[in-house]
Amino acid sequence: MRDFIAMMREQGRVEDIERSCSTIYEAPRMASRTDKILFFHDLDGHRAVMNLLGDRKSLAAALGVGERDLVRNLAARTYNGRAADAGRLAGGIPADLSRLPVMKHFPGDAGRYFTAGVVFSRYGGVENASIHRMMVLDDHRVVARLVEGRHTHTLLKAALARGERLPVAVTVGTHPLVTFAACTRVPEGKELPYAAELMGGELAVHECANGVRVPGAEIVLEGSIGPETAAEGPFVDITGTYDPVRQQPVIEFSRMYLRENPIYHGILPAGDEHKLLMGAPYEPKIYRAVGEVTTVRDVLLTKGGAGYLHGVVQIRKNTDGDAKNAIMAAFAAHTSLKHVVVVDEDIDIHDPYDVEYAIATRVRGDTDIMIITGVRGSSLDPMRLADGTNVKVGVDATMLMGREGEFRRAEWP
Known part of the structure; x- marks a missing residue:
């Protein structure tokens, strides 16, 4: 751990807190306000760190891979x-x-x-x-x-x-x-x-x-x-x-x-560290499962979905129905997943605005939304029923095959 902290310090990713801080509320509150590693030199008289893996960039740095190659690397x-x-x-x-x-x-x-x-x-x-x-x-x-x-x-x-x-x-x-x-x-x-x-x-x-x-x-x-x-x-x-x-x-x-x-x-x-450690380990599992049914490009469990309950899967469709197969594969791979959106290769799954754009322009509510009731989900979801069951929703936000030209976005030369 000390070697990792030293490496991250060289990258400007460590903030040293020299003053005395309290273990009761104060240090946790400080950690909630930054994604940098906080190194407390006097946490009620002790040394401590928080946000050690506060973002995907830190995990990628630990592995020595590019951030966008993270899931593919782990899946292998x-x-x-x-x-x-x-x-x-x-x-x-x-x-x-x-x-x-x-x-x-x-x-x-x-x-x-x-x-x-x-x-x-x-x-x-x-x-x-x-x-x-x-x-x-x-x-x-x-x-x-x-x-x-x-x-x-x-x-x-x-x-x-x-x-x-x-x-x-x-x-x-x-x-x-x-x-x-x-x-x-x-x-x-x-x-x-x-x-x-x-x-x-x-x-x-x-x-x-x-x-x-x-x-x-x-x-x-x-x-x-x-x-x-x-x-x-x-x-x-x-x-x-x-x-x-x-x-x-x-x-x-x-x-x-x-x-x-x-x-x-x-x-x-x-x-953020809690969310990453809870969700990121499931991304390669989803990646491998979706790869069994279609060509998968990337997977992300989103920070807004508590890093655990919401996923976005990027695929290249080969046949009609691939996106819905990808939805079912994602739910099977990560049973706590509640909502998943499947998008095309041109959508940046790390950009929530781009994902929302896909939903806005490539989804018909009557044909592209799968609702699965009476299924077991996460025990951490406040919406679960007393028997532990919940509802899962899959969204096919991919282009219609054969009509891809109608969805082509304008680009600068």
């Missing part, structure tokens, strides 16, 4: 990097969360939350890594939102069924590509190989005392999850609205490992 990945054994994690001290600048982001939050902690787990020979928000309960316990059916929750159920605890290790302050890999739905156990692939092919990992493997990080918290639960929330999620209170599993930490003068990483809930 094969999760085949090497997680290289770097030995046991040495040292460590008894866990004490009060030594970390964990933030309270909004007045309605239930407490202080880890928002960039990557939870690594290992059980039955299977490894997993994913980000879970974690509310601090005391100096060695947090309550984590583990979405039912996701891999951490599945491993926990398997451990509890055998009367055992699930060993975990939480890293804070990893390289942003490791964090991105942990946010991506990959084949079982492939998070570390995927992170290694993104990092150039190899990634050093250390084994904790509980057998869980972790990459290099500013902070490592070692512990386990058992049957204990506690109330988690309210907490602001991706839409900027409050997620409800739920009974969730408690993680108990026994040891912590800190780099010298560690740099804490915090993600602003519903901020």
Whole structure:
């Protein structure tokens, strides 16, 4: 992470905050007003960063590719990097969360939350890594939102069924590509190989005392999850609205490992970094799925759609009906997607005005809008019904085949 920050500083993308700032509201509010990386040198006496991946340009820079080549590059990945054994994690001290600048982001939050902690787990020979928000309960316990059916929750159920605890290790302050890999739905156990692939092919990992493997990080918290639960929330999620209170599993930490003068990483809930890490990992998945039914050019989950619920897919139509097939493929690839617009190659999907232009000039409401009712969508959408179902809408904003000349836009010589 330090190398990435240094690279971004050379590009003028880091703003150093030397004055003292508070972990309660102040730092999160500052992060909401810029897309630059904010480096706090005195966040209640600690060092911290926010907006580490505040925009697509930062993610592209981390990968060493052009911003417009981002989705195509990610879609070609094969999760085949090497997680290289770097030995046991040495040292460590008894866990004490009060030594970390964990933030309270909004007045309605239930407490202080880890928002960039990557939870690594290992059980039955299977490894997993994913980000879970974690509310601090005391100096060695947090309550984590583990979405039912996701891999951490599945491993926990398997451990509890055998009367055992699930060993975990939480890293804070990893390289942003490791964090991105942990946010991506990959084949079982492939998070570390995927992170290694993104990092150039190899990634050093250390084994904790509980057998869980972790990459290099500013902070490592070692512990386990058992049957204990506690109330988690309210907490602001991706839409900027409050997620409800739920009974969730408690993680108990026994040891912590800190780099010298560690740099804490915090993600602003519903901020640009949150939206990018939630949505961008699905773009290559949609790209590959649409590529199975027509010629796909690019995919974007829009910032206005909370980076998660709205998508734009750019295709080259080969036959009539390709756009509608692309709509169905996009919904199948990203089941939380609520609205998707399919456009032609001449439309800039990164320009919302151009996308709106396509809708204005290439859509007939009676033939080009697909409405799918009674389908499961995102649990984060405030419009979901009590049974979890919602309505999805697909918009075919492509030109009529055989009449493309009528849609040609004037250009300067």
